[in-house]
Amino acid sequence: MxxxxxxxxxxxxxxxxxxxxxxxxxxxxxxxxxKLQVIKESHKFKVSSLINISENRLTYEAEYYLKDHFLGISCLLDSTYYLSITKVGQLSTNKSMQDIIYFSSIPFLDRNSLFNRNDIIAKTVVSTNETSAIFYNVSILPIIQISKVNVYLKNKMLSKNIISKDIIEYIINSSNIDLSFNDFNKNDFGYVGFDGESSLIFLRDISNNLYIMSLSPIIELKEDGSYRFKSPYRSLKEILQE
Incomplete structure (x- = not known):
């Protein structure tokens, strides 16, 4: 007793x-x-190394590094759209982009759960132009070997554009986007932002590195807490065709 x-x-x-x-x-x-470093003064990474676009259309805001590894970059496109690129890892397969990306109707494990939160950090906010908060699982990004990507959206995907064999664009209308890598069913990367049309873009470079890009019009916040997009949404495919 x-x-x-x-x-x-x-x-x-x-x-x-x-x-x-x-x-x-x-x-x-x-x-x-x-370990998250934010560099505003100079930018080594060029968006034009991934997509066919003139650097004159881009205004870089910040570059991000984690443990001395390049993690991502944020910039304005045509002074109208906010563009954020994150390097998440390297693909361990040569499958087509469509064959490694899957959309899930079931949420992943909560990024704020008791046993998960200490691996997740939020990207530093560097300007009022940012249209979403970004979260990283720093225990694996940006050096993980990736064979599969699962995407959970609060709302459904609207459509997709296959821009090339290495670039696929999903047009969505969701304030929450969560991604899990390699079927671990744990939230490894994600966005929390505003409801409205935006693009979630997956890009593969010549070294088989996988990047994820978010593209949306800049937001204007009002004093009463409401917001509006400063310009109509346009997809990356439409922008690149100009």
Whole structure:
């Protein structure tokens, strides 16, 4: 039979372990976040290395690195559209882009769950032009070997454009986009933003690296908390045809 004294010791130990766990999570998060470098002054990566577009149409805002690995870049396109590119890893297969991307109707494990949150950090906001918050699983990005990508949307995909064998564009209307790699059913990467048409674009470079691009019109926030898009939505396919 457990005595009152033994019960008290067990209760205290449990409380100490819970406190230690939360302290560990906080420390782990800030250690992970400290590895995210934001560079605004100079930009080595060029969007034109992935898509056929003039650099004169682009205004770079920031470049991101994680553990000295290039992670992504954000910029304005034609001073009208916000474009964010993230390098998520390297494809371990030569399958077509359509054969590795799947859309799921079931949400993945919550990025804010008790045992998952310390691997997830949010991208630093660098300007008021940003149309969504981006979340990374820093334990795997941007060096994971990828054989399959699962995408969960709060709303359905509207349509898609196959721009080339290495570029596929999905037109969506969803404020939440979650991605999971290699069938682990865990949220590894995602966007949280505004409802409205936007593009989710997958790109493969000559080294088989996989990039994910988000494209949407710039948002104008109003004093009452409402918002509007400064220009009509246009797909990447339409923009590249200009």
């Amino acid at each position: 457990i005595t009152h004294r033994t019960y008290t010791k067990i209760l205290k130990l449990t409380v100490y372990l819970i406190i230690a766990y939360f302290i560990y999570n906080i420390i782990y998060y800030y250690i992970s976040y400290s």
